[in-house]
Amino acid sequence: MSKRTGMEVAIAAAEAVALCNIDVAAVYPITPQSHIAEHLSDIVHNGRIDAEFITVESEHSAMSACAGASATGARVYTATSSQGLILMHEILPIVSAMRLPVVMGNANRALSGPLNIWNDHSDIMSVRDCGWIQLFAENGQEVIDLTIQSFKMAEHPDVMLPAVVNLDGFQLTHMIEPMEFPTQEEVNRFLPERAPFATLHPDKPVSMGCFNMPDIFTETMMAKNEALVNSKQTILKIWDEWEKQFGRRYKPVETYFSEDAETLILTMGSMSETASVAVDEMRKKGKRVGLLRLRLWRPFPLEELRSALKGCKTLIVMDRALSFGGAGGPVGTEIKSLLFHDKSRPRIVNFLMGLGGRDMKVEDFIAMVERAGKKKDETYEFYGVRQ
Amino acid sequence: MMQTVRNFELYTPKLIEKREFFSSGHRACQGCGEVLALRLVLKALGRDTVVANATGCMEIISTPYPTTAWEVPYIHVAFENAAVVASGVEAGLKALRRKGKIADRDVKAVGIAGDGGTADIGMQALSGAMERGHDMLFVCLDNEAYMNTGIQRSSSTPFMAATTTSPAGTVIPGQRTGKKNMPEIMVAHRVPYVATACPSYPLDLINKVKKARKLKGPSYIHVFSTCPTGWRAPSREAVKLGRLAVETGVFPLYEVENGKYRLTVETPEKRRSVADYFKSQGRFRHLTPDQIKIFQERVDGEYRQLMNKIKHSRSWQE
Numbered sequence: 070m071s072k073r074t075g076m077e078v079a080i081a082a083a084e085a086v087a088l089c090n091i092d093v094a095a096v097y098p099i100t101p102q103s104h105i106a107e108h109l110s111d112i113v114h115n116g117r118i119d120a121e122f123i124t125v126e127s128e129h130s131a132m133s134a135c136a137g138a139s140a141t142g143a144r145v146y147t148a149t150s151s152q153g154l155i156l157m158h159e160i161l162p163i164v165s166a167m168r169l170p171v172v173m174g175n176a177n178r179a180l181s182g183p184l185n186i187w188n189d190h191s192d193i194m195s196v197r198d199c200g201w202i203q204l205f206a207e208n209g210q211e212v213i214d215l216t217i218q219s220f221k222m223a224e225h226p227d228v229m230l231p232a233v234v235n236l237d238g239f240q241l242t243h244m245i246e247p248m249e250f251p252t253q254e255e256v257n258r259f260l261p262e263r264a265p266f267a268t269l270h271p272d273k274p275v276s277m278g279c280f281n282m283p284d285i286f287t288e289t290m291m292a293k294n295e296a297l298v299n300s301k302q303t304i305l306k307i308w309d310e311w312e313k314q315f316g317r318r319y320k321p322v323e324t325y326f327s328e329d330a331e332t333l334i335l336t337m338g339s340m341s342e343t344a345s346v347a348v349d350e351m352r353k354k355g356k357r358v359g360l361l362r363l364r365l366w367r368p369f370p371l372e373e374l375r376s377a378l379k380g381c382k383t384l385i386v387m388d389r390a391l392s393f394g395g396a397g398g399p400v401g402t403e404i405k406s407l408l409f410h411d412k413s414r415p416r417i418v419n420f421l422m423g424l425g426g427r428d429m430k431v432e433d434f435i436a437m438v439e440r441a442g443k444k445k446d447e448t449y450e451f452y453g454v455r456q
Numbered sequence: 457m458m459q460t461v462r463n464f465e466l467y468t469p470k471l472i473e474k475r476e477f478f479s480s481g482h483r484a485c486q487g488c489g490e491v492l493a494l495r496l497v498l499k500a501l502g503r504d505t506v507v508a509n510a511t512g513c514m515e516i517i518s519t520p521y522p523t524t525a526w527e528v529p530y531i532h533v534a535f536e537n538a539a540v541v542a543s544g545v546e547a548g549l550k551a552l553r554r555k556g557k558i559a560d561r562d563v564k565a566v567g568i569a570g571d572g573g574t575a576d577i578g579m580q581a582l583s584g585a586m587e588r589g590h591d592m593l594f595v596c597l598d599n600e601a602y603m604n605t606g607i608q609r610s611s612s613t614p615f616m617a618a619t620t621t622s623p624a625g626t627v628i629p630g631q632r633t634g635k636k637n638m639p640e641i642m643v644a645h646r647v648p649y650v651a652t653a654c655p656s657y658p659l660d661l662i663n664k665v666k667k668a669r670k671l672k673g674p675s676y677i678h679v680f681s682t683c684p685t686g687w688r689a690p691s692r693e694a695v696k697l698g699r700l701a702v703e704t705g706v707f708p709l710y711e712v713e714n715g716k717y718r719l720t721v722e723t724p725e726k727r728r729s730v731a732d733y734f735k736s737q738g739r740f741r742h743l744t745p746d747q748i749k750i751f752q753e754r755v756d757g758e759y760r761q762l763m764n765k766i767k768h769s770r771s772w773q774e
Contacts, residue, residue: 092551119555121547126584133537137508137544140531143552163533269506269529269545276524278532285521
């Protein structure tokens with residue numbers, strides 16, 4: 070293991086991709102992802118890795134080029150954000166249905182309109198149902214680790230699905246953090262060469278992307294769902310392997326002071342670090358508050374969430390996106406529906422907060438815990454609205 | 457003229473690959489010019505080819521799961537991205553070959569789309585792929601409307617032609633705009649080889665595809681593909697309509713090599729009138745003699761322009 074290096078997280082993401090010895094990258098620049106695109110092209114142009122860097126004319130084409138390249142058996146990567154992600158939306162469910170491994174970094178940013186380049190999760194939540202493995206990083210180290218792990222997850226013969234690593238725009242992409250990089254030899258040992266199931270090559274011609282009539286479409290959708298649900302076992306196995314080799318433990322749901330907690334905050338991504346400081350503050354005052362961090366969003370780790378919720382009376386779900394005119398935030402809504410039949414389920418309070426880069430400080434988390442204690446019903450609520 | 461040679465079949469074994477790369481039993485309409493073109497394109501390309509196809513007629517007729525008509529590796533992703541999927545295939549094969557992960561053999565990536573998937577919704581992806589200079593061929597199978605969805609107009613539909621979204625109305629007589637000149641747009645991208653072709657002239661088409669196949673870099677072939685179903689014409693007219701389009705100058709067959717224009721199939725000294733071409737087509741049935749005259753004038757003008765380029769253009773090297 071090499072020593073800790075201070076580096077901007079977006080640059081580190083590109084360095085992690087380089088360690089994975091990709092064959093093809095197709096990237097279109099967008100704030101706040103652009104440093105990944107720039108640094109990756111720098112790596113390729115200086116011959117540090119032997120790869121094709123396709124300077125596509127849009128994100129739609131980025132994902133399309135990834136589909137074509139992945140179908141040849143190549144290891145492929147792209148990165149995007151916000152508008153770029155929803156421009157490639159059309160191709161996302163096709164890539165997963167075709168079982169083409171692609172790894173994508175998504176620098177989370179609010180969707181327009183109005184235009185807002187800052188961080189929330191409305192971009193990834195709008196493509197939630199595309200059949201991709203979806204992971205959320207808390208800090209720079211996780212960005213490196215999850216990126217490397219993602220290639221192994223996506224390309225695993227039992228999985229063969231695309232994966233997206235979410236890293237919060239600016240809050241994470243533009244931070245300079247101390248991080249540990251595995252060496253090339255270590256990554257080579259962890260990540261095997263891709264062994265594709267079928268490829269586009271004249272030696273063994275195959276047809277990919279044949280259309281389905283109604284008599285088979287349902288079965289195809291079911292198979293795709295099973296593939297994603299079952300991928301959890303492989304993901305857990307890969308995290309075990311990672312821990313053995315690198316010593317860092319990865320779990321689908323991270324817990325912090327959750328064992329005896331009456332109130333649990335549930336967060337995703339970078340704000341979890343702030344939330345954990347808030348938990349520390351409240352614990353000092355003797356409040357039984359804990360934190361759950363959802364690292365794996367798809368496939369959803371229901372069992373892990375259930376066991377983490379044991380004894381919890383109030384669950385506060387922090388949503389950084391919302392379903393307009395619907396039941397609240399996507400994470401809150403989903404957890405409510407998943408726990409609906411559980412007799413001992415906690416009261417679930419859903420806050421919509423941290424939208425479009427609104428900073429959430431330690432005192433905000435404390436205030437939300439207080440508000441949740443007073444709240445009578447389980448309807449969602451916007452937090453921190455200016456009067 | 458080579459194309460009117462007698463006893464054609466005696467010569468063809470030497471000139472046309474016997475092996476089929478697009479098998480029979482697909483679901484194309486009777487008299488489909490597009491599938492005829494596709495079959496010839498694949499014969500000319502040979503086995504070392506990977507096809508990225510756009511959503512459309514050729515995709516729908518060839519690949520209802522779990523069947524396929526394709527004997528070469530084939531991928532379909534979506535409607536507007538055949539060109540960029542092909543460029544991804546090219547990049548993937550190139551990297552894997554360079555790194556010794558696949559056999560060291562020249563495999564050509566080919567994007568194929570209809571006129572909508574090329575000139576309308578596929579334009580951006582095509583422009584990007586051509587501008588980036590991938591070693592790939594893009595073939596537009598142009599049947600002059602969205603035939604797969606039921607004959608809606610595209611930017612490649614001819615002036616005044618009736619389609620289901622440009623109907624021959626009492627106020628507006630069909631398509632309001634002229635056909636977009638795709639080959640010209642490709643020439644403007646400095647694509648080293650651009651050509652027009654038509655399956656009614658099979659040897660010309662095959663020669664052009666072979667030329668594009670050999671070239672290292674991007675190439676574009678725009679294939680005029682008659683559609684009896686969408687043009688409201690008898691199926692038996694499919695080949696004849698292609699010939700009439702060429703003989704009238706409606707769709708001249710030419711190629712542009714490094715910027716230099718050349719007519720590959722001579723148009724008769726005295727071009728036939730467009731009325732001859734319109735005769736069997738329901739999509740032009742509503743045109744009055746005056747409107748036909750306007751159409752004729754447009755064809756004459758465009759043809760003159762092309763002849764000027766053929767006369768005066770020089771290759772980039774000259």
